[in-house]
Amino acid sequence: MIRQIMALIVKEMLAVLRDAKSRMVLIGPPLIQLLVFGYAATFDLNHVPVAIYDQDPSQASRELVAQFLGAPTFRLVAMLRSPSRIDELIDSRQVQLVLVIDRRFTRDLLTGPPAPLQAIVDGRNSNTALLIEGYANTILNDFSLSWSAAHGRPAPPAVLDMRARFNPTLRSRWFIVPGIVALLTQVVTLLVVGLSVAREREAGTFDQLLVTPMRPIDILLGKGLPGLLIGLFEASVIIAAAVLWFKVPLRGGLLPLYLGLVLFVTAVTGIGLAISALAATQQQALLGAFLFMVPSIILSGFATPIANMPVWVQDLTLINPMRYFLAIVRSVFLEEASVDALAGQYWPMALIAVASLATAGWLFRKRVT
Amino acid sequence: MPAGSPTGHAPQPALSLADVRHTFRAGKRVLTALDGITAEAARGAVTGLIGPDGAGKTTLMRLIAGLLRIDAGRIEVLGIDVARNPLAVQARLGYMPQRFGLYEDLSVAENLDLYADLQGVPRGERTTRYAELLRMTGLASFTARMAGRLSGGMKQKLGLACTLVHPPDLLLLDEPTVGVDPVSRRELWQIIDHLTREAHMTVVFSTAYLDEAERCDSVLLIHEGRLLGHGKPGQFTAEMAGRSFFATASLGRRRLQARLAQAPGVIDAVIQGSRVRVVRAEATPPVAAGLVAEAPDLVLIPTPPRFEDSFVARLRALDTTPAPPPSATVALPPTTPQMPSGDVIAIAHLTRRFGTFVAVDDVSFTVARGEIFGLLGANGAGKSTTFRMLCGLLPPSAGTLRVAGFDLRTAAAPARGRIGYMAQKFSLYGDLSVAQNLRFFSSAYRLRGARQRARIAWAETEFELGARRDATARDLPLGFKQRLALACALMHEPEILFLDEPTSGVDPLARREFWRRINALAEAGVTVLVTTHFMEEAEYCDRLVIMAQGKVLAAGEPEAIKRAARTEARPDPTMEDAFIAVIGSPRQPAHAA
Numbered sequence: 028m029i030r031q032i033m034a035l036i037v038k039e040m041l042a043v044l045r046d047a048k049s050r051m052v053l054i055g056p057p058l059i060q061l062l063v064f065g066y067a068a069t070f071d072l073n074h075v076p077v078a079i080y081d082q083d084p085s086q087a088s089r090e091l092v093a094q095f096l097g098a099p100t101f102r103l104v105a106m107l108r109s110p111s112r113i114d115e116l117i118d119s120r121q122v123q124l125v126l127v128i129d130r131r132f133t134r135d136l137l138t139g140p141p142a143p144l145q146a147i148v149d150g151r152n153s154n155t156a157l158l159i160e161g162y163a164n165t166i167l168n169d170f171s172l173s174w175s176a177a178h179g180r181p182a183p184p185a186v187l188d189m190r191a192r193f194n195p196t197l198r199s200r201w202f203i204v205p206g207i208v209a210l211l212t213q214v215v216t217l218l219v220v221g222l223s224v225a226r227e228r229e230a231g232t233f234d235q236l237l238v239t240p241m242r243p244i245d246i247l248l249g250k251g252l253p254g255l256l257i258g259l260f261e262a263s264v265i266i267a268a269a270v271l272w273f274k275v276p277l278r279g280g281l282l283p284l285y286l287g288l289v290l291f292v293t294a295v296t297g298i299g300l301a302i303s304a305l306a307a308t309q310q311q312a313l314l315g316a317f318l319f320m321v322p323s324i325i326l327s328g329f330a331t332p333i334a335n336m337p338v339w340v341q342d343l344t345l346i347n348p349m350r351y352f353l354a355i356v357r358s359v360f361l362e363e364a365s366v367d368a369l370a371g372q373y374w375p376m377a378l379i380a381v382a383s384l385a386t387a388g389w390l391f392r393k394r395v396t
Numbered sequence: 397m398p399a400g401s402p403t404g405h406a407p408q409p410a411l412s413l414a415d416v417r418h419t420f421r422a423g424k425r426v427l428t429a430l431d432g433i434t435a436e437a438a439r440g441a442v443t444g445l446i447g448p449d450g451a452g453k454t455t456l457m458r459l460i461a462g463l464l465r466i467d468a469g470r471i472e473v474l475g476i477d478v479a480r481n482p483l484a485v486q487a488r489l490g491y492m493p494q495r496f497g498l499y500e501d502l503s504v505a506e507n508l509d510l511y512a513d514l515q516g517v518p519r520g521e522r523t524t525r526y527a528e529l530l531r532m533t534g535l536a537s538f539t540a541r542m543a544g545r546l547s548g549g550m551k552q553k554l555g556l557a558c559t560l561v562h563p564p565d566l567l568l569l570d571e572p573t574v575g576v577d578p579v580s581r582r583e584l585w586q587i588i589d590h591l592t593r594e595a596h597m598t599v600v601f602s603t604a605y606l607d608e609a610e611r612c613d614s615v616l617l618i619h620e621g622r623l624l625g626h627g628k629p630g631q632f633t634a635e636m637a638g639r640s641f642f643a644t645a646s647l648g649r650r651r652l653q654a655r656l657a658q659a660p661g662v663i664d665a666v667i668q669g670s671r672v673r674v675v676r677a678e679a680t681p682p683v684a685a686g687l688v689a690e691a692p693d694l695v696l697i698p699t700p701p702r703f704e705d706s707f708v709a710r711l712r713a714l715d716t717t718p719a720p721p722p723s724a725t726v727a728l729p730p731t732t733p734q735m736p737s738g739d740v741i742a743i744a745h746l747t748r749r750f751g752t753f754v755a756v757d758d759v760s761f762t763v764a765r766g767e768i769f770g771l772l773g774a775n776g777a778g779k780s781t782t783f784r785m786l787c788g789l790l791p792p793s794a795g796t797l798r799v800a801g802f803d804l805r806t807a808a809a810p811a812r813g814r815i816g817y818m819a820q821k822f823s824l825y826g827d828l829s830v831a832q833n834l835r836f837f838s839s840a841y842r843l844r845g846a847r848q849r850a851r852i853a854w855a856e857t858e859f860e861l862g863a864r865r866d867a868t869a870r871d872l873p874l875g876f877k878q879r880l881a882l883a884c885a886l887m888h889e890p891e892i893l894f895l896d897e898p899t900s901g902v903d904p905l906a907r908r909e910f911w912r913r914i915n916a917l918a919e920a921g922v923t924v925l926v927t928t929h930f931m932e933e934a935e936y937c938d939r940l941v942i943m944a945q946g947k948v949l950a951a952g953e954p955e956a957i958k959r960a961a962r963t964e965a966r967p968d969p970t971m972e973d974a975f976i977a978v979i980g981s982p983r984q985p986a987h988a989a
Contacts, residue, residue: 034839042827045868049827231823235884238787238817238894239840240809 031241035249036256039223043257053219053257054264057211061265064207065273068330070199072100072158078122080107083132087174091144094170095126100162113147123149124159136174193361201276204269205360206329209353211265212288213295213323216258217316220299223250225312243392250303251296251384258292259285269360279359283366287355290376294348297383304390327353351376408475410566410598411437411460416469418455425871429455431621432469437600437614442592444612444629445602446703448903450874452621453602454494457570460600461491474565490564494571496555500544504535504554507543511558522561529557532587548775549580556587566598567591573603574901575929577774578972579979585611604901607932607970609703617707619903624710629703636701636709638679643672645691650915655688657912662687664708666908667915668935669955675705708904715905740765740892740923741786746795748781755781757946758795763925763939765891768918770940770954771927772975778946779927783894786925788812800891813841816890820897822881826870830861830880833869834887841888855883875906882913892923900930911936931971942978950978 043049077095081088096103104122107113116122129135129143136142146163148156168186175182194201227233236246266284269275277284298319306312325331326340327349333341344350351372358364358372366373418430429452437443445453458464460471462482471478473485498507508529512522530536533553538546543554552572559567569588573581585608591597592613601612609615609629617625617632625632643665645652653672656665664675674696682696741763748756756778763769771779784790786799788808797804802811824833834852843851856862859879864872869880878898885893895914899907914936918924926933934940934954941951950957954971961974969977 030844031840031842034836038825038828038832038836041832042825045829046827230826231819232825234789235817235819235823235837236840237789238812238815239837240813240842241840242809 028245031239032245032249032252035236035241035246036252039250039253040256043219043253053215053261057215057261057265058268060211060214061207061268064210065200065204065269068203070158070202072155072162074102075100075124075159075162076104076122077101077124077126078105078107078113078116079103079126079128080110080113081128082130083128085133087133087136088128090174091128091167091170092126094166095163098162098166117147117149120149123155124163126163137178200273201361202357204273204275205356206353208262208265208269208356209291209327209349210324210329212258212262212292212352213349214320215261216254216292216295217299217302217320218313219257220251220254220296221302221306221312221316222309223254224300224303225306225309228307229309244388247300247388247391251300251387254296254299255289255292258295259288262288262292275360277360278363279365283364283369284356284359286366287352287359287369287373287376290373290380291348291352291355294376294380294383297380297385297387298348300387301383301390304387304393323347323349326350329353345375346379348376348379407439409436410439410441410474411443411600412472413456413460414470414472416456416459416466416471418452418459418464418467420455422871428621430459433616433618433621433623435616435623435626437598439598440592440596441613442588442599442601442611444609444615445600445618446604446606446609446612446615447602447618447624448604448874448906449901450620451618451903453604453618454570456618457491457493457568457600457602461489461568462486463491488564489566489568490559490562491568492555492559492570492572494574496552496558498543498551498555498558501542503540503542504546505539507554507558508561512561515562517562525561525563529560532590533557534583547577547580549576549583552576552580552584553587556584560591563595564597566600569599569601571602571604573605573608575775577929577979578931578975580774581972582976605932606704606707606904607702607972615703617710619707619711619714624714625706632703632706633701636675636705638698639676640699640701640705641674641676641682641696642668642699643674643684643694643696644670645688645694647688647691647694650919652688652691652694653915654912655690657908659687663712664705664908666911666935669953669958673699675701675708677709704904708908711903711905738765739763740767741769741799741925743782743786743797744795746782746785746797747793748785748790749793754946756785756792759941759943759946759948760795761941761948761951763923765923766918766921767938768914768924768926768936770934770937771925771943772929772931772934772940772971773943774929777929777943779929779943780896781946782943783896783925783927787815787817787894813888814891816885816888816893818881818885818893818895818898822877824869824877824881824884827868829866829868830872831865833880833884834861837884838887843888851887851889855887859883874902875909878902878906878910882910886917890922892925893917895924895926897928897930897933898926899933900928931975934971942975944979950974 043053079092079095081092095101101124105112105116107125110127113125117125125147127145127147129145132142132144144167146160148159150156171183172186174180191197224233227236266277270277299316302312302315302319306315326344326347328344329349333344333350336344355364355369355372358369413433413435416430416433420427420429433456445456447453455464459466460473460478462478462485466479474488476484478485499510502510508526517525530539533556535550535554535557538550543551546554556569556572572584576584588599588601592599609632612629615625615627615629615632616623643652643656647655649667649670649672653665653667656662656672656674661677661680662674663677666673682698684694684696688694739762743762744760746756746759747754759782771782773779781790785792785797785804788804788811791805799811800814804811825836828836831852834855838848838851856865859882861876861880861883864876869877872880899910902910914924926937928934937954939951939953940957941948942957943949950960957978958969958971958974961969961977966973
C-alpha cells in the first residue's frame with residue numbers, strides 16, 4: 028500500500044519536475060505575482076497630485092504649503108491664481124486635491140482662529156478620498172501645533188498622539204506581503220492538485236491507473252501528497268522572499284507558522300481533490316478552481332477586514348480555510364504569536380481539512396465506481 | 397471540364413505535388429513529416445492518401461490547403477501555386493479536418509447557417525442547397541437536433557455538409573471515416589462517390605484503413621513521409637497476383653501462423669478466421685510441400701491479393717533488418733502454470749443502467765483460458781461500459797460477473813491484480829522516461845525488490861527497450877510507444893490482458909509484430925480480451941461478440957459470423973459485411989457462447 032502510494036508520489040513529482048515548462052509554471056508566475064503584489068498592492072498614498080489656490084500669499088500660507096509639499100505624499104501640479112480651473116482640474120483627474128487658502132487666512136490666524144481653509148477632494152474613489160482627508164488633517168494638525176508654539180499661543184485643549192504597535196510607520200507592505208503567502212500558496216496548491224486528475228483523464232492514463240490494484244484511497248493519497256509538498260515548498264519560497272527581499276520582519280517562530288501552513292495546505296488539497304474528482308477536463312478543473320478561489324480570497328480578509336462585513340457574510344467566512352491561515356501568518360510575522368495563542372485558528376482549519384478530504388474521498392469513490 | 401471525359405487530351409490535374417518537403421521542430425528535435433512527395437490528382441476523381449498514423453497525411457492536407465508554409469517543393473491546386481496565393485486556393489477548396497469544428501450547442505440547421513454565413517453563401521441559394529445536402533447526408537429529419545447529440549457517423553456527415561455549403565472545386569477530407577461505425581462509413585463513401593460522379597468534384601481523401609484504398613480512383617501510399625507508391629488501386633494488387641494464399645493444416649492456426657511467418661519465401665502470414673493468409677515473395681504455384689516441416693498436411697489455396705499485401709511487400713523491401721529473431725516469437729512472460737483451465741471470464745445477464753439509459757443490456761458470455769476474445773462495436777455500443785465492469789471499476793446494475801475466479805462485486809482489487817490493461821493510443825506518462833514508466837507501473841502492481849528488477853529487465857530485453865530506457869516516453873516512435881504500453885501492462889504477469897483498440901492506425905508491420913506477441917501470450921495461457929471498432933482486429937480473435945446499443949447481436953467464431961452473413965450476391969463476406977448484416981437485422985444471439 029505505502030509503496031504504491033510512494034510510487035505514485037514519485038511519478039507525480041517527476042511528471043512536474045522533468046518538464047522544463049511545468050517547472051517554470053511552478054516558479055515563474057508565483058514569483059512574478061509576488062513582485063506585482065508586493066509592489067503594486069499598497070494602501071499607502073504617494074505622489075497625490077494637488078493644486079493649491081492661495082488667495083492669501085503670506086508667511087503663514089507659505090509655511091503651510093511647505094508642510095504639505097514637504098511630505099512625499101503630495102506632489103504639486105499647479106498653483107492657481109483664480110478659482111476658475113478648480114473644477115476642470117479635478118474632473119480631468121489632473122489633481123485629486125485642491126487646497127484653497129482663504130483671503131482671511133493670516134488675519135484670522137493672528138486674530139480670531141480658526142482660520143478658514145478648504146480642501147476639495149476627488150470623491151470618485153471614496154477610499155482614496157478618505158485617506159487624503161486623513162493625511163491633510165494630520166499635516167494641518169502639525170501646522171497648528173507648531174504655529175501655536177512659535178507664536179506663544181495656548182496649545183489646543185486636546186491633542187491626539189498616535190502610536191502604532193507592531194508596525195510603527197504603518198507600512199502597508201508589512202500587512203499585505205504576509206497575506207500574499209496565504210494567497211499564492213492557495214493558488215498553486217489548488218491548481219496543482221485540481222488539474223492532476225483531469226490531466227490524466229484527458230491523456231487516458233487515469234483508466235490505466237484505475238485498473239491497477241490501487242484502491243481509490245491510495246490514488247487519492249498519491250495525488251494529494253505531491254500537491255501538499257509542492258504547496259509547502261511554494262510557501263517557503265514566498266516566506267523567504269517576504270523576509271529577505273521585502274524586509275518584512277518575521278518576529279514569531281517557524282513552528283507556529285508551519286503548523287498553520289501544513290493544516291492550510293491540507294485543507295486546500297482536499298478542496299483541490301474534490302474539484303479534481305468532479306472535473307472531466309482540465310478546463311472544467313480550472314473553472315472549478317477559480318470558482319472557489321475568488322470568493323475565498325474576498326472572504327478571507329486579505330484586502331478588506333472581515334469585521335467590516337455584514338454578520339451573515341462573517342458567518343460564511345468561518346468555512347474558509349484561508350481566513351484562518353491569513354490570521355496566523357499575519358500574527359506570526361508581526362506579533363510574535365505562539366502556538367498557544369493561535370490555537371483558535373488551528374482547530375477550525377483542521378476540521379475543514381478533515382471535512383474536505385472526506386468529501387474528496389467520497390466524490391472520488393462515487394465518480395470512479 | 398470534369399474528368400470522366402476521354403483521355404485524348406491530357407487535362408490539367410486538379411492537384412500537383414512536386415518534391416514536397418516539410419519538417420517540424422520540437423525543441424531540439426527535427427521531425428521530417430514529408431520527404432519529397434511528387435504526385436498528381438486527376439480532376440473529378442477520388443484520390444486516397446493512404447498510410448498509417450504519423451505518415452504525414454495531415455501535414456500534406458494542410459500544405460495543400462495553404463494552412464502551413466511549405467519548406468521546399470511546389471504545390472499547385474487547379475493551376476494556382478498555393479505558396480504564392482493561398483487565399484485564391486482557399487476560395488476554391490473545401491477542407492474537412494479530422495476534428496471538424498461543429499458547434500455542439502447549435503442545431504444541425506444552425507450549424508449549416510453558420511457555415512453558410514462564414515462562406516458567404518447568398519441567402520437566396522441556401523434553401524435549395526440545404527435541401528440537397530440534407531437529402532444527400534440523410535440528416536433531413538434531424539435539422540432541429542443539437543449537433544452534440546448526434547452519433548459519431550452523423551456528426552461526420554454534418555461536418556461534410558457544412559464543408560459543402562459552398563460547393564468547392566477540390567474537397568479535402570482528413571480521415572473522415574476514423575472511429576465511425578461501418579454503416580455510416582459506407583454512407584460516407586456513397587456521398588463521396590456521388591460528389592465525384594454527379595457533381596464532378598475532385599476529392600482528396602486520407603485514411604489509415606487500408607481496405608478503403610480499393611474505393612479510390614487513385615492512391616498515394618505514404619509511409620514515414622515518403623511516397624511508397626502512386627497509382628490506381630488495381631495496379632497495386634496486380635503486382636501481387638499469384639502470391640497470396642490461404643493456408644490450412646491440422647497444426648493449431650497460431651502455431652501455423654508463427655511457423656509460416658518464418659518460412660522461406662514468405663513475406664506475410666496473418667491469421668484470418670480459422671485459416672492463415674500467406675503472401676509469398678514471388679508468384680508461385682500453390683505448392684505447400686516442405687514449407688513447414690511440422691505441418692505435412694499443409695494446403696495452400698490461392699486467393700485474390702489485397703491492397704495491404706502490396707503495402708507489406710513494399711515495407712519488407714524497405715526494411716533491411718532481418719525478420720524478427722525466432723526467440724521473440726516464442727519468448728513468453730513466465731506465467732503461473734498451476735492455474736486451472738476453464739472459463740477465466742464468466743458474465744451472465746450483465747446489465748448496467750445510468751438513470752433511464754441502458755448502456756449494457758442483458759449481456760452474457762464466457763471466455764476460456766488462452767482465448768483471444770473480441771468485443772466488436774461502434775463507439776457508444778456499450779463496449780467500454782462492459783469493460784469497466786469487467787475491471788471492477790463500475791458495479792453492474794444486475795447480473796453476475798466473475799473474473800479470474802473472483803466475484804467482482806466483492807473482490808474488485810484482487811481481481812484487478814490479475815488483469816493487465818493497455819489503453820487506447822498507448823496511454824503512457826509522456827513526461828516520464830521509459831525506465832520511470834516501467835518502474836511506476838511495476839510498483840503500482842505491487843512488485844518489489846528482486847522480482848521488480850527482474851521484470852523490468854525482462855521488459856527491457858523482450859521489447860528491445862533497453863537502449864531507450866532514458867528516452868522520454870512522449871518522444872518515442874509510435875512502434876516503441878506501443879511496445880512500452882504492452883510491457884507496462886505485462887509487468888505483473890497478468891492472467892488476463894485487456895486491449896482497447898490496440899492497433900488501429902498502426903502500420904501493418906507493427907500490427908503484425910504486436911499480434912505476434914499477443915498470439916504467443918495466448919499460446920502460453922494468457923486470456924486476451926480485445927475491445928475494438930476496427931473490423932480488421934476482429935479477425936485476430938478466436939471468438940467475438942458484436943455489440944450495438946448495449947446488446948449482444950451476434951456471438952461466435954469470426955468465420956461463423958461471416959458465414960451467417962453469406963448471401964448469393966456476396967458469397968465471401970468480409971467482417972464489415974457481416975457487421976452490417978447483423979446491425980441491420982437485429983436478432984437473438986442464437987448460438988451465444
